Amino acid sequence: MRDAPLMLCAGEALTDIIDQGEERWVSRVGGSVWNVARALAVLGEPTAFAGAISRDRFGDALWQASEAVGLDTRLLQRVERSPLLAIVEKCEPPRYFFIGDDSADLHFDPAAFPAGWADGLRWAHFGGISLAREPLASTLVALAQRLKEQGVTISYDPNYRNLMEEGYEPTLRRMAALADVIKVSDDDLRGLFPRVELDVALERVRAFNPAGYCLFTRGGQGASLFHGAQRADARAPKVAVVDTVGAGDASVAGLLHSLARHPGRPLQSHLHAALAAGSAACLQAGATPPQPAAMHQLFEQLEGEGT
Incomplete structure (x- = not known):
C-alpha cells in the first residue's frame, strides 16, 4: 500500500448522545481510540484509524471528522449495521450506558485490509470499550499480537x-x-x-510488563511516567479549563508523539509532552484534538519550570 501509515489506532468510533436537560439531546462524535487517532493526526503523525462504522448519518459524521484532521481512512470500514451509541445521562460525575448489541463496530474485519497496509507501521494503539465487546475484542487482541510479532510498538489504554x-x-x-x-x-x-x-493496583499493572513505559494520570493532580526502574513526576500546567472530555486520550497521543519523534528525550520531557497535550485538549469543548501550538506552548512552559 502506497504511503502506508506509521501509526495505527484500532478500536471503536462511536457517537455520544448527551442529555442537555428538558428532554433535549445532542450528538457528538467520539470514542477513546478514535480520539487518540485524531489527536495524533493533528500533531502531524501519519496515522490510520482501523474500525467499522455505520452507513447512516452517525457514520457520516465520524467519517467526515476523520477526514477533517487528515486521518488515513483506508482501514476505516463501513457496514450495514446500526451505530454504536453512548447515552450520556450525566456528565459530572459521568453516568452513561451503551446501545449497540449488533452494531457496526462489532463487524470490523482486518482480513479485508488492502495488501501492504502494515509495511510502514511502527506504532499501534488499542484500548477502550472495543476490548470489552465480543467478537471485536478477540479480533483486536489477535491483531495486536500479530503486530507485536512484526516488531510494531504496542500502546494500550484500558480507559475503564x-x-x-x-x-x-x-x-x-x-x-x-x-x-x-x-x-x-x-x-x-x-x-x-x-x-x-x-x-498496589498500579504495581499490578506495571508487573505485566515491568520494562515498558507506564503513564499514570491523576487529573489536575498531575501524572507519573515510569520506564523500567526510572520514574518522572509532574503537575499538569494550569489552564482555563473549558472541559476535560478527551484529555486522557490527548495525553496518550502526546506521549506517543514524543516517543516517536524524540526518542532521545529524557523521561521527564516525555511526561511533559503527555501533560501538555492533555491540558491543551482542556482548552476546547468536547473531545477536540489538542492544537499543536497550544501543546507546544504548554510543553515549553513545563520544561522551563523544570517540574
Whole structure:
C-alpha cells in the first residue's frame, strides 16, 4: 500500500448522545481510540484509524471528522449495521450506558485490509470499550499480537468503563503484557481493581510488563511516567479549563508523539509532552484534538519550570 501509515489506532468510533436537560439531546462524535487517532493526526503523525462504522448519518459524521484532521481512512470500514451509541445521562460525575448489541463496530474485519497496509507501521494503539465487546475484542487482541510479532510498538489504554466489570481481567492481562506503552488513570485503577489501594493496583499493572513505559494520570493532580526502574513526576500546567472530555486520550497521543519523534528525550520531557497535550485538549469543548501550538506552548512552559 502506497504511503502506508506509521501509526495505527484500532478500536471503536462511536457517537455520544448527551442529555442537555428538558428532554433535549445532542450528538457528538467520539470514542477513546478514535480520539487518540485524531489527536495524533493533528500533531502531524501519519496515522490510520482501523474500525467499522455505520452507513447512516452517525457514520457520516465520524467519517467526515476523520477526514477533517487528515486521518488515513483506508482501514476505516463501513457496514450495514446500526451505530454504536453512548447515552450520556450525566456528565459530572459521568453516568452513561451503551446501545449497540449488533452494531457496526462489532463487524470490523482486518482480513479485508488492502495488501501492504502494515509495511510502514511502527506504532499501534488499542484500548477502550472495543476490548470489552465480543467478537471485536478477540479480533483486536489477535491483531495486536500479530503486530507485536512484526516488531510494531504496542500502546494500550484500558480507559475503564462499566462494560469491563465482568470478564475483562484476561484481556487486561494479555494486552498489558503485549504493550510497550500503558496508560492508566486513577479512575481506571479504581474500576479495574475495586477495593485495592491505588499504589498496589498500579504495581499490578506495571508487573505485566515491568520494562515498558507506564503513564499514570491523576487529573489536575498531575501524572507519573515510569520506564523500567526510572520514574518522572509532574503537575499538569494550569489552564482555563473549558472541559476535560478527551484529555486522557490527548495525553496518550502526546506521549506517543514524543516517543516517536524524540526518542532521545529524557523521561521527564516525555511526561511533559503527555501533560501538555492533555491540558491543551482542556482548552476546547468536547473531545477536540489538542492544537499543536497550544501543546507546544504548554510543553515549553513545563520544561522551563523544570517540574
